[in-house]
Amino acid sequence: MNSLRIARAALRVRSAAVRTTQQCRGYAEAVPDKIKLSLSLPHQPHPPQPIYKSQDVVQVNMTAHSGVMGVLANHVPAIEQLAPGVVEVIEESGGSKQFFLSGGFAVIQPKSVMSINAVEGFPVEDFSPENVKAQIDEATKVANGSGSEQDIAEAKIELEVLESLQAALK
Amino acid sequence: MTFAWKAAGITYNRYLAVAARVVRRSLKDDKRLAAERRGESDLRFAKWSNGKQGDVKNLADANAAAAVASAATGGQ
Missing domain, CATH: 1.20.5 (Single alpha-helices involved in coiled-coils or other helix-helix interfaces)
Structure with missing residues (x-):
């Protein structure tokens, strides 16, 4: 009699646990923590290659006319006019690359998609x-x-x- | 936000072209020569009126003259 009561209590606890897990987010729908970055110039849309083509990166720092800003994944959609300045891309491996762009636009789309277009852009060491x-x-x-x-x-x-x-x- | 170049009658397109030109000129010499070739253009045009062709002009020169005229009037 006593053991039956314990079993029924355990059943109740488990059903409560099932209810709460259903409200949680599962691994399959986890939000991405990388930005898909495309960085292209008018004179190299095709091979040799745009500098980035939908590549996963961690962070992009850029000089916009509204100020210097860093963009991570899940940024709100925005359009920024770029000032002549450095765009720093922090890649998945942890290394970072710096490019000097002459001016253009950065478009941040929903779901961590970002594209940068500039007239001229070269690695800083060039x-x-x-x-x-x-x-x-x-x-x-x-x-x-x-x-x-x-x-x-x-x-x-x-x-x-x-x-x-x-x-x-x- | 108003930019100084805008007040001087320069268009955004011209601003980008000037900025790009100066970036190309700042490259190390080997890359600079390859890049500067992209900035060159040679295009001529003529205005036709009443079935007759007018003077053939260089587009870059005509654009520069129009830009100076635009700058003198402050882009109005």
Whole structure:
């Protein structure tokens, strides 16, 4: 009689346990913790290869016009206009790669899909600090000179890019 | 947010082209030569009116002239 009561109590406990597990999230529907990143440039949409093509990465840090931001998986959908600056990609292996992009857009879509499009972009180590320095001198001269308004405005754009590039190379 | 280049009558397209050009020029010399070739373009056009072809002009020169005119009026 007594053992029967214990068994029935155990049954009740188990059915309660079954109810709670049904409300939990199972492994199969676990949310992804990686971003599928595509980073492509107009002049290399096909082979040799876009820099990234739906590759799983951990984090993307970028210089947007609204500020420097880091993007992880499950970010809210957003469109960001990129300022000339460095995009840092932290890959699955834990290593990170830095690219300097001239300007473009980053689109963050639902379910951790992200695409970045830029006009020009190269790994930071491909740049020559001497060439940057020489161009800063030249652009500064034009920006402070007495050229047309168009020339001065373009020299100021160049200076903005070059100063960002110089900071990235340090 | 207003940008200084916008106030000077430069379009976003032109801004991107200038920024891309300066990035290409900053590369190490071997990559720079390959990349700078992408920035070159040579296109000519002519305006036709009343069945007659007008002067043949270089598109880049005409664009630059239009940009200067646009900058002078502040993009209006």
